[in-house]
Amino acid sequence: MNDTQFVQSSITIHKGESITLxxxxxxxxxxxNGTWDNGQAKAAKESGAPEVKSVQINGNSSGSIGPFTxxxxxxxxxxIHSGMNLTVIVQ
Ligand SMILES: [Cu+2]
Known part of the structure; x- marks a missing residue:
């Protein structure tokens, strides 16, 4: 992640894996869990998604999210950052 965006907009992983941001x-x-849609923050958790509740990742650090089962x-x-979306594709 840079100041206001994910470096890649999507990531593909395998079932059981986590992602490191x-x-x-x-x-x-x-x-x-959720997405920015036309400037509006929309919290939403898909069925089967891990619960991701306000996971704070401070500057110059990293955090793990998952596993995606x-x-x-x-x-x-x-x-915080309008339009900062990430799609996780779990195969
Ligand atoms: Cu951000």
Whole structure:
């Protein structure tokens, strides 16, 4: 993650894996289930998604999210930065 975006907009993993989010700048991020849609923050947790409740990742640190135990497409977003979305595809 840089200041306001995920470096990649999606990531594909296998069932049972977690993802590691790395913040490479000083800006903190708070990650949750949901998505930014046209500038509106929409909290939503898909069935089968791990509960991601305000996971704070401070600047120049990293955090693990998961494991993702169900195949599917799951959306995460940063509650601070408008448009900061990540799609996790679990195969
Ligand atoms: Cu952020």
């Amino acid at each position: 790395v913040s490479t700048t000083f800006t903190p991020h708070i990650i949750a 169900t195949a599917g497409t799951f959306k995460l977003y940063c509650t």
